[in-house]
Amino acid sequence: MQTTVDPAEVAKFEAMAAEWWDPTGKFKPLHMMNPVRLDYITAQIAAEFARVLSDDQPFGGLRLLDIGCGGGLLSEPMARLGADVIGADAAEGNIKTASVHADQMGLEIDYRCTMAEALVAEGEQFDVVLAMEIVEHVADPQAFLSACQQLVKPGGLFLCSTINRNPKSFAVAIVGAEHIMRWLPKGTHEWSKFITPDELQTMIGMAGLENVDRKGFVFNPLTWSWSISDRDLSVNYVTAAVKPRG
Amino acid sequence: MKLDSDILIVGGGLNGPALALALGDTGFNVTVVDALPRGARGEEAFDGRGYALALASQRLLKAIGVWSRVGADAQPLLDIRISDGRAGEGPGPFVLEFDHAEIDEGPMGYMVEDRFLSRALLEAVEAHPKVTLIDGDTVVAQDIGPASVTLVLGSGRTLTGRMVVGCDGRRSGTCERAGIGRTGHDYGQTSLVCAIDHELPHGGVAHQFFMPPGPLAILPLPGNQSSIVWTESHTEAAHIHALDDEGYLAELRPRFGSFLGEISLAGKRFTYPLNLTVANEFIADRLALVGDAAHGMHPIAGQGLNAGLKDVGALAEVLTEAKRRGEDYGRIDVLERYQQWRRFDVAQMVAATEAANRLFSNDNPLLRTARDIGLGLVNSVPGLRRGFIREAAGLTGDLPRLLQGRQI
Numbered sequence: 001m002q003t004t005v006d007p008a009e010v011a012k013f014e015a016m017a018a019e020w021w022d023p024t025g026k027f028k029p030l031h032m033m034n035p036v037r038l039d040y041i042t043a044q045i046a047a048e049f050a051r052v053l054s055d056d057q058p059f060g061g062l063r064l065l066d067i068g069c070g071g072g073l074l075s076e077p078m079a080r081l082g083a084d085v086i087g088a089d090a091a092e093g094n095i096k097t098a099s100v101h102a103d104q105m106g107l108e109i110d111y112r113c114t115m116a117e118a119l120v121a122e123g124e125q126f127d128v129v130l131a132m133e134i135v136e137h138v139a140d141p142q143a144f145l146s147a148c149q150q151l152v153k154p155g156g157l158f159l160c161s162t163i164n165r166n167p168k169s170f171a172v173a174i175v176g177a178e179h180i181m182r183w184l185p186k187g188t189h190e191w192s193k194f195i196t197p198d199e200l201q202t203m204i205g206m207a208g209l210e211n212v213d214r215k216g217f218v219f220n221p222l223t224w225s226w227s228i229s230d231r232d233l234s235v236n237y238v239t240a241a242v243k244p245r246g
Numbered sequence: 247m248k249l250d251s252d253i254l255i256v257g258g259g260l261n262g263p264a265l266a267l268a269l270g271d272t273g274f275n276v277t278v279v280d281a282l283p284r285g286a287r288g289e290e291a292f293d294g295r296g297y298a299l300a301l302a303s304q305r306l307l308k309a310i311g312v313w314s315r316v317g318a319d320a321q322p323l324l325d326i327r328i329s330d331g332r333a334g335e336g337p338g339p340f341v342l343e344f345d346h347a348e349i350d351e352g353p354m355g356y357m358v359e360d361r362f363l364s365r366a367l368l369e370a371v372e373a374h375p376k377v378t379l380i381d382g383d384t385v386v387a388q389d390i391g392p393a394s395v396t397l398v399l400g401s402g403r404t405l406t407g408r409m410v411v412g413c414d415g416r417r418s419g420t421c422e423r424a425g426i427g428r429t430g431h432d433y434g435q436t437s438l439v440c441a442i443d444h445e446l447p448h449g450g451v452a453h454q455f456f457m458p459p460g461p462l463a464i465l466p467l468p469g470n471q472s473s474i475v476w477t478e479s480h481t482e483a484a485h486i487h488a489l490d491d492e493g494y495l496a497e498l499r500p501r502f503g504s505f506l507g508e509i510s511l512a513g514k515r516f517t518y519p520l521n522l523t524v525a526n527e528f529i530a531d532r533l534a535l536v537g538d539a540a541h542g543m544h545p546i547a548g549q550g551l552n553a554g555l556k557d558v559g560a561l562a563e564v565l566t567e568a569k570r571r572g573e574d575y576g577r578i579d580v581l582e583r584y585q586q587w588r589r590f591d592v593a594q595m596v597a598a599t600e601a602a603n604r605l606f607s608n609d610n611p612l613l614r615t616a617r618d619i620g621l622g623l624v625n626s627v628p629g630l631r632r633g634f635i636r637e638a639a640g641l642t643g644d645l646p647r648l649l650q651g652r653q654i
Contacts, residue, residue, distance in 0.1 A: 023577065023578060023579035031579055034573075035568075035571060035573070038571040038572060038573065039571060042570065042571055042572065053570045054272065054273065054570060055273075056273055076572070076574070077571060077572025077573055078572060079572075080572040080573075080574075081572040104392055104393050105393050105574065106393065
């Protein structure tokens with residue numbers, strides 16, 4: 001953090017960081033889902049770049065962009081695994097919050113208040129681009145995915161997760177998570193902006209990336225835990241794509 | 247912010263070093279703080295203490311590279327015979343027998359002397375490049391910060407790490423300093439522990455006699471030697487412990503009869519007052535409790551060390567998986583996975599041990615008949631008996647990978 005920052009501001013962002021990172025607080029659903037998201041992300045990166053997860057700092061030398069990084073729930077683990085991480089978020093508050101927390105943890109992460117299109121204009125490129133739980137919030141998904149494609153180095157990896165559009169996802173993600181469980185603030189999601197896996201993979205293909213994998217993230221209310229599924233993509237799902245070389 | 251270690255372990259008994267080795271093997275930097283000076287553990291002479299290691303525990307020791315240092319000194323448990331008895335009468339008419347030949351995994355477990363196991367663990371710790379041992383120093387203060395833990399030692403030295411694990415026994419200071427309460431009660435009984443030399447070979451058979459005052463276990467050690475764990479009321483135990491060796495043996499002899507021939511004492515005599523003490527939480531922010539620090543149990547089934555090693559296997563697996571995901575492994579939501587994994591198992595064990603002790607430690611003729619019939623019933627149904635054998639061998643439940651003999 002720069003020294004010119006107002007101490008009252010810092011205190012505010014420290015409080016926000018505490019909220020973002022409280023496993024039982026407002027962002028509980030993200031914390032609960034994080035282990036399976038990380039299992040998927042780490043396995044895909046390890047496979048694509050021939051890394052061994054039991055090694056110390058297995059992602060050393062990889063440049064990684066986390067678009068829509070929020071409080072840094074994915075950026076921090078990626079930095080711990082040795083990646084050179086840039087966390088981008090359009091909300092200034094998130095960037096300050098994430099920076100304060102990374103500082104507390106002793107992690108070096110380059111957090112920037114910016115958007116995918118701006119990073120393209122700056123000519124930035126990455127080995128790995130993460131766009132987790134973000135595509136359902138952007139105004140023009142196809143334009144966003146095209147920007148992502150330009151941010152991936154040839155031979156690099158693009159991971160994108162979102163929520164399916166069907167009656168079940170409406171019941172679970174909006175009625176369940178926002179209205180009944182109050183896990184998410186009402187109005188967090190707009191159901192009509194949800195995208196089906198086929199639609200997403202078509203758009204990713206049109207952006208010039210090659211789809212290589214897709215899986216579901218499934219919540220089991222009996223065991224109160226998330227798992228990765230090969231077949232059940234009915235609510236939360238994730239896709240992996242690579243950018244062809246040359 | 248450079249930390250001294252990833253994980254600080256308080257306690258250098260058995261679980262502490264075992265956990266340090268398991269975590270060191272998966273890449274964590276670990277420091278173990280042991281209150282005892284190095285020379286005080288794993289003494290040359292046999293002191294009479296031994297452990298009945300379940301097969302699953304032996305597999306864990308193998309997986310962390312300790313078994314090769316202790317296996318040659320271990321006695322395989324080939325058969326466990328459980329019977330109801332009264333002093334001077336010998337075993338009751340219905341004997342429950344568990345023979346390892348009924349399961350595929352080999353012996354049900356091993357008897358290992360404390361001196362060999364302690365020494366093997368500490369030697370492995372000293373040889374491990376990722377593990378540091380600080381001996382003869384105690385923790386006097388612990389400070390849990392948002393991203394790290396600081397321990398202050400009696401010597402004035404401070405240590406920092408991502409988290410602390412208390413393997414410091416049933417009076418765990420780590421637990422107390424964290425403000426975690428404990429629940430428990432006194433059983434009104436004391437265990438007398440000693441080793442005996444005997445004339446006749448034991449054939450690798452362990453015996454458990456359920457006597458009215460409490461159980462008597464005879465556990466085979468290598469050669470013509472056995473470890474005895476013998477439970478009496480506090481007053482009776484104090485009386486027996488105060489006797490000279492000859493008087494002590496005179497009390498012991500009629501309790502298990504003459505099937506091992508002449509007996510004499512080998513090593514020291516110990517007493518352990520029995521109480522149940524379970525921590526109200528096994529975890530807090532950047533802190534976990536393992537073994538007796540989490541759950542000190544009645545040793546009726548010899549499950550204390552075995553339960554501790556299950557904790558070791560579960561915690562090492564949870565922390566390693568979290569580290570490989572890049573998670574902040576000291577966070578309470580990561581540690582919650584360890585607590586959830588172990589809590590149910592521990593509760594079940596406490597309940598079963600309590601029930602077994604209540605059922606067997608009394609002279610009520612009605613219960614005596616009921617348990618004689620019960621033992622006979624279990625014995626006559628092979629499927630049921632195999633279930634008990636697998637339970638005794640520690641092969642049931644959701645086993646951590648190290649206890650299946652696999653690497654994490």
